Amino acid sequence: MADHPRSPLAPASFPALPTIRGVVPRVARAHYKTWDRCDLTYVELAPDTVIAGVLTQSRCPSPEVEWCRKALTLGTARALVVNAGNSNAFTGARGRVAVEAIAARTAAHLGCQPSDVFVASTGVIGVPLPVDKAEAGLDAAFAATPCDWLAAAETIGTTDTYPKGATTSAIVDGRTVTLVGIIKGSGMIAPDMATMLGFVFTDAAADAAFLHGALVAANAKSFSCITVDGDTSTSDTVLAFATGAAGNAPLVDHDSDGADAFRAALADLCHQLAQLVVRDGEGAQKLIEIRVTGAESDRSAHRIAMSIANSPLVKTAVAGGDANWGRVVMAVGKAGEPAERDTLSIRFGDTQVARDGLAVDGYDEAPVASHLAGSEIEIGVDLALGDGAATVWTCDLTHGYIAINADYRS
Numbered sequence: 001m002a003d004h005p006r007s008p009l010a011p012a013s014f015p016a017l018p019t020i021r022g023v024v025p026r027v028a029r030a031h032y033k034t035w036d037r038c039d040l041t042y043v044e045l046a047p048d049t050v051i052a053g054v055l056t057q058s059r060c061p062s063p064e065v066e067w068c069r070k071a072l073t074l075g076t077a078r079a080l081v082v083n084a085g086n087s088n089a090f091t092g093a094r095g096r097v098a099v100e101a102i103a104a105r106t107a108a109h110l111g112c113q114p115s116d117v118f119v120a121s122t123g124v125i126g127v128p129l130p131v132d133k134a135e136a137g138l139d140a141a142f143a144a145t146p147c148d149w150l151a152a153a154e155t156i157g158t159t160d161t162y163p164k165g166a167t168t169s170a171i172v173d174g175r176t177v178t179l180v181g182i183i184k185g186s187g188m189i190a191p192d193m194a195t196m197l198g199f200v201f202t203d204a205a206a207d208a209a210f211l212h213g214a215l216v217a218a219n220a221k222s223f224s225c226i227t228v229d230g231d232t233s234t235s236d237t238v239l240a241f242a243t244g245a246a247g248n249a250p251l252v253d254h255d256s257d258g259a260d261a262f263r264a265a266l267a268d269l270c271h272q273l274a275q276l277v278v279r280d281g282e283g284a285q286k287l288i289e290i291r292v293t294g295a296e297s298d299r300s301a302h303r304i305a306m307s308i309a310n311s312p313l314v315k316t317a318v319a320g321g322d323a324n325w326g327r328v329v330m331a332v333g334k335a336g337e338p339a340e341r342d343t344l345s346i347r348f349g350d351t352q353v354a355r356d357g358l359a360v361d362g363y364d365e366a367p368v369a370s371h372l373a374g375s376e377i378e379i380g381v382d383l384a385l386g387d388g389a390a391t392v393w394t395c396d397l398t399h400g401y402i403a404i405n406a407d408y409r410s
Helices: 063-072 092-110 131-143 149-155 208-220 259-279 298-309 312-319 326-334 366-372 399-406
Strands: 023-028 040-055 076-086 117-124 164-172 175-184 197-202 237-242 287-295 345-348 351-355 376-382 388-395
Touching: 023 131, 023 149, 040 063, 040 131, 040 149, 040 208, 063 092, 063 117, 063 237, 076 092, 076 131, 076 197, 076 237, 092 117, 092 131, 117 237, 149 164, 149 175, 164 259, 175 259, 197 259, 208 237, 208 259, 259 388, 287 298, 298 312, 298 326, 298 376, 298 388, 312 326, 326 376, 345 366, 351 366, 366 376
Parallel strands: 076 117, 197 237, 287 376
Antiparallel strands: 023 040, 040 076, 040 237, 164 175, 175 197, 287 388, 345 351, 345 376
8 A cells, every 4th residue: 555645535434244155365465576575366266156346448558458358258367466556558578478378377276277367467567467476476376364355455566555345135046145256446547437446246156248247237327427637548457257056046137137236236335445546546535426418428528527526627616616617617628528517506505507509697706716615516507408417526636646646656
């Protein structure tokens, strides 16, 4: 985890997360950087564990992303390896060799196929992952005592100021199934699927296609609705593993007993995890919720909301407590989506500041300034063009973001 002060938006503590049958996490030090902490996470999964995933749409993906994308087509997993401190992205053949070596060594340890091993890395781009350190770290992890979720969440972090985890449950086929998730993310957060490393584990039995559909749907309303800085990572990976240890009749489609409950639990879990990421935005002091209504479509509303959320001018205005709603108008206009100036309305919190393309009569900035002085800010935009709606979350842009990123490699 980072040496920077804990985010003021962080939860009071890490939650108590239950163990998941068929999932055994361990951590070790691979010494990827000079820090005095564990930086390799190894999670052993029961045979026949089913996997689904969503991966970055960056055109410069890491070898780990390419490896996972190919392995996901097989639908099964026996292990997860996560490296922190080195993303191994943009490293050519050396990067691919490192991923292959990690998968091969883990597969040999478990007696499975390398394609059953999923690998993710996070950290500096452009530095090949040292194979010798990775293999030594793996050997240490294989021999390590199983750890709790807190240790695993701390180990996958980089510039995170606090560990992130959540849990939900559902009744499926008359049985209680449990879901646990850990995630890392603080900067380079602008989803083009999901922008972070996130891992979900459940003891539910599920078909790979069903799990994938449920994860894609959950992602669309969670990870793909947050942004910190508008930058999509080369390494973004969200994987969901289902061990089947709960013994329920496998979830195969929407008609399966408990399918709706499981999908709702997964969506809730992903929402919790996504909120934890944006609350830890680098340098963040305020959480900003942006609600867009009245758009021509949900997709259009989402694009407009993200345009507002990614605007440095909007984010710095919020940081400074400046009720400059003109910057919101600017962000709506630049989104490239249908919008009519003379039907546009804007509010901050419960206060309407503009309606039908004009400042409201008798506009009083005092309640808006009071709202902006808080730690959780809401901006509402109504386009009055249709039924499309979307909600996204971001954070303010402060001097802290510059300080963290200016010395990121030092």
